[in-house]
Amino acid sequence: MIQKSIEGWKGTALGLLGVSLFSLLWNITEAQIRYTIPEELKEGFVVGNLARDLGFDVSDIAHRKLRIASESSGQYFRVDSEKGDLSVNARIDREGICAQSGSCLLQLQVVIENPLQLHRVEIEVQDINDNAPNFHTKDGVLKIPESIAPGARFPLESAEDLDVGTNSLSSYSLSKNEFFRLNVKTLKDGRKVPELIVEKPLDREKQSVHKLILTALDGGNPVKSGTAVVQIIVQDNNDNEPKFETTAYKAQVHESAVVGSSVIHIKATDLDEGLNSEVEYYFGAHTTEPVKRAFSVNPDSGEITVLGNLDYEIIKSYTFDVCAKDKGNPALEGHASVQIDIIDENDNTPEIILTSLPSPVPENATVGTVVALINVKDLDSGDNGKVELNISPEFPFKLKPSFDNHYSLVTDSLLDREVKSEYNVEIIAGDFGVPSLKTTNYIHVKVLDVNDNPPTFSQPSYSVYVKENKAAGKALFALTAFDRDTDKNAQITFSIVDSKTNQVPASSYFYINSENGTLYSMSSFDYEKIKMLSVTVQAKDHGSPSLSSNATVHVFIVDQNDNAPAVIYPSTFMGSVSHQRMSRSVKAGHLVTKVTAVDADSGHNAWMSYRLAEATDASLFSVTFHTGEVRTKRSVSEQDDSSQRLLIEIKDNGEPVQSTTVTVDILIEDGFHEPISDFTHKHTEPEKKSSKITLYLIVSLASVSLLCLLTFLVLLVKCARGSRGGSSCCVRRSDSEYKNPNRNLQIQLNTDGPIKYVEVLGGDMMSQSQSFGSYLSPMSEFSE
Numbered sequence: 105m106i107q108k109s110i111e112g113w114k115g116t117a118l119g120l121l122g123v124s125l126f127s128l129l130w131n132i133t134e135a136q137i138r139y140t141i142p143e144e145l146k147e148g149f150v151v152g153n154l155a156r157d158l159g160f161d162v163s164d165i166a167h168r169k170l171r172i173a174s175e176s177s178g179q180y181f182r183v184d185s186e187k188g189d190l191s192v193n194a195r196i197d198r199e200g201i202c203a204q205s206g207s208c209l210l211q212l213q214v215v216i217e218n219p220l221q222l223h224r225v226e227i228e229v230q231d232i233n234d235n236a237p238n239f240h241t242k243d244g245v246l247k248i249p250e251s252i253a254p255g256a257r258f259p260l261e262s263a264e265d266l267d268v269g270t271n272s273l274s275s276y277s278l279s280k281n282e283f284f285r286l287n288v289k290t291l292k293d294g295r296k297v298p299e300l301i302v303e304k305p306l307d308r309e310k311q312s313v314h315k316l317i318l319t320a321l322d323g324g325n326p327v328k329s330g331t332a333v334v335q336i337i338v339q340d341n342n343d344n345e346p347k348f349e350t351t352a353y354k355a356q357v358h359e360s361a362v363v364g365s366s367v368i369h370i371k372a373t374d375l376d377e378g379l380n381s382e383v384e385y386y387f388g389a390h391t392t393e394p395v396k397r398a399f400s401v402n403p404d405s406g407e408i409t410v411l412g413n414l415d416y417e418i419i420k421s422y423t424f425d426v427c428a429k430d431k432g433n434p435a436l437e438g439h440a441s442v443q444i445d446i447i448d449e450n451d452n453t454p455e456i457i458l459t460s461l462p463s464p465v466p467e468n469a470t471v472g473t474v475v476a477l478i479n480v481k482d483l484d485s486g487d488n489g490k491v492e493l494n495i496s497p498e499f500p501f502k503l504k505p506s507f508d509n510h511y512s513l514v515t516d517s518l519l520d521r522e523v524k525s526e527y528n529v530e531i532i533a534g535d536f537g538v539p540s541l542k543t544t545n546y547i548h549v550k551v552l553d554v555n556d557n558p559p560t561f562s563q564p565s566y567s568v569y570v571k572e573n574k575a576a577g578k579a580l581f582a583l584t585a586f587d588r589d590t591d592k593n594a595q596i597t598f599s600i601v602d603s604k605t606n607q608v609p610a611s612s613y614f615y616i617n618s619e620n621g622t623l624y625s626m627s628s629f630d631y632e633k634i635k636m637l638s639v640t641v642q643a644k645d646h647g648s649p650s651l652s653s654n655a656t657v658h659v660f661i662v663d664q665n666d667n668a669p670a671v672i673y674p675s676t677f678m679g680s681v682s683h684q685r686m687s688r689s690v691k692a693g694h695l696v697t698k699v700t701a702v703d704a705d706s707g708h709n710a711w712m713s714y715r716l717a718e719a720t721d722a723s724l725f726s727v728t729f730h731t732g733e734v735r736t737k738r739s740v741s742e743q744d745d746s747s748q749r750l751l752i753e754i755k756d757n758g759e760p761v762q763s764t765t766v767t768v769d770i771l772i773e774d775g776f777h778e779p780i781s782d783f784t785h786k787h788t789e790p791e792k793k794s795s796k797i798t799l800y801l802i803v804s805l806a807s808v809s810l811l812c813l814l815t816f817l818v819l820l821v822k823c824a825r826g827s828r829g830g831s832s833c834c835v836r837r838s839d840s841e842y843k844n845p846n847r848n849l850q851i852q853l854n855t856d857g858p859i860k861y862v863e864v865l866g867g868d869m870m871s872q873s874q875s876f877g878s879y880l881s882p883m884s885e886f887s888e
């Protein structure tokens with residue numbers, strides 16, 4: 105049985121088997137049996153035949169009631185009471201029963217009755233390699249700072265192998281890697297402890313975690329192994345400084361950028377981790393004040409924003425250093441430079457500068473005369489700083505560009521101070537920015553007077569009416585003249601230009617106040633001698649050279665009733681009495697005589713009327729009021745006195761009335777048959793001839809009357825048309841006593857009563873006016 109059991113063993117235990125066999129045999133005698141079995145046998149495995157090994161007959165055994173006394177190890181085995189076989193009853197785990205002790209013996213008490221005997225059976229359980237090395241922690245974590253020097257050692261967890269002897273743990277191995285190696289240290293108690301040795305410097309930034317597999321091997325055959333993962337976390341050291349994405353940043357910002365607007369984001373990265381990689385941004389150590397005033401750096405975000413006012417015209421570009429600092433201890437820094445260019449904007453309006461004060465320009469200045477020098481400026485650059493200068497087209501000036509941004513304001517056309525004496529020239533400067541900025545400036549240009557205007561009289565000619573017999577030295581008229589120039593050029597002096605009237609120089613008739621143009625008479629005038637005078641007046645300014653103009657003053661002498669009518673017929677040269685004869689046989693209505701008078705005055709002053717003032721017999725004679733005819737009122741009777749005296753008064757129509765009288769003596773003769781005769785020596789023509797002349801006179805009177813009537817009709821028609829056109833009739837009275845400027849020609853008709861005369865007044869300025877008088881009598885028996 106034992107041999108059999110030994111056979112069941114593996115060949116490796118053969119030596120042991122031999123020893124066991126001898127002791128087993130010996131123990132039988134000592135009533136003590138020892139079996140050696142490997143652990144982990146199958147249930148029912150027969151360890152040995154106890155009956156035979158104890159020396160009993162197998163057939164007898166059934167009567168002896170072979171059994172295992174209840175003891176601690178009893179549960180592992182059982183005995184077949186019929187055959188006496190000891191077999192495995194339960195799993196026998198050597199490690200479970202004996203742990204790590206070198207030999208493992210199970211004690212059994214075997215009881216045999218009839219007679220009762222007690223036998224001790226020892227069963228040695230031998231180890232088999234049924235346990236692999238085992239790590240308690242399958243995932244170990246080891247933290248190693250990256251700054252660790254090579255050669256540093258870190259103990260690792262040992263593995264455990266429950267087996268003993270050669271089956272127990274024998275060696276360790278580490279997965280292949282270049283940073284670590286394994287060292288196995290054997291302690292005094294023989295335990296083997298693995299150690300990790302750092303072979304090469306670690307760099308967290310290259311590899312932050314190393315995963316190693318630690319394998320424990322036992323010495324069994326076949327070898328069993330156990331593994332554990334060792335995770336090595338390389339702990340960060342602040343060994344990397346922050347690094348900017350670029351060493352030089354470039355950005356642009358408009359000069360109008362408001363405070364707070366973002367310009368650029370700077371960014372630095374730090375390969376470290378944790379605080380060692382947390383970056384804060386700052387200006388470089390030597391950043392200048394202007395930069396700090398203009399920009400700020402957000403320490404956390406790295407955003408550079410506008411802090412103050414930017415002005416391209418002051419600083420066009422900013423260059424400064426920035427620094428990124430991590431929060432390690434000690435902190436590390438990285439650096440970069442930033443260049444921020446300011447973009448110009450059209451924020452400056454052009455400026456107009458007068459290089460010279462505008463000089464006054466004479467009105468006769470030639471086109472192109474320089475008036476002012478102008479300079480324009482714009483602080484912006486590029487198109488924003490390019491300036492265009494313009495002038496409003498309504499001004500007679502233009503801008504002439506000279507060298508860069510300099511212009512001269514020159515006259516563009518002839519000036520006339522009398523039209524415009526000064527200009528406020530509007531000049532607009534605009535730049536080419538978008539939108540364009542504009543500046544307007546006004547240049548005051550004064551136009552200087554030049555004596556280019558002669559004085560002008562208010563009228564080219566004047567008509568002045570002066571009553572005759574007026575005292576000398578009277579102011580007749582005030583002439584006015586005007587000069588459009590100024591100052592001396594407009595200061596006027598009046599004078600009389602000497603011309604002769606009737607061989608007498610005009611200056612002897614008139615005097616003019618040289619300053620105010622008042623014209624005075626220097627003598628009194630007699631209408632009966634001079635009806636009109638012309639005087640040329642000159643107005644002269646004080647310019648250099650001076651200019652002058654002339655005006656003619658027509659002085660019309662107005663008639664006054666200063667002449668009494670003078671009787672021209674019947675002639676009274678033989679005294680104051682005229683003698684007439686007449687026949688006593690005349691009928692009523694006989695024309696005795698005709699009184700004819702003349703008046704040196706004219707017009708109404710010369711319009712005469714006749715009246716019988718006194719008569720010897722007022723019933724016999726009558727005098728026609730207008731004609732002065734003396735006729736018989738009735739036929740003369742025998743009783744009438746032969747001598748009759750008539751006093752006839754002749755009056756003119758003037759104011760005051762002037763009159764004269766004539767006395768006519770009439771001698772009535774009997775048998776005197778031809779009374780129509782004047783007994784003057786002048787009229788002694790034969791009767792036939794006389795009547796012929798009378799006929800001619802009548803014909804010519806009729807034709808003149810017809811002519812007058814025609815003229816009158818023509819004038820009437822003209823008048824009618826004129827009044828329809830709104831103007832007044834040709835015969836009109838001027839408001840002023842003196843003036844009647846429109847009267848150049850006047851036909852004066854005497855319409856009250858029979859037409860006596862037509863007076864034609866020539867209003868010719870160049871020569872003295874002529875008055876043509878035609879005195880017509882309706883009937884004249886005596887005139888030739």
Ligand SMILES: *[C@@H]1O[C@H](CO)[C@@H](O)[C@H](O)[C@H]1NC(C)=O
Nearest residue numbers: 579582583617619620621622
């Ligand atoms: C002109 O001057 C004279 C003398 O000074 C003066 O009597 C006269 O009234 C003046 N005439 C006018 C129109 O001023």
Ligand SMILES: *[C@@H]1O[C@H](CO)[C@@H](O)[C@H](O)[C@H]1NC(C)=O
Nearest residue numbers: 601602640642652653654655
């Ligand atoms: C004015 O009259 C004078 C004398 O007749 C003459 O010499 C002069 O030229 C005239 N002036 C003008 C402007 O007509």
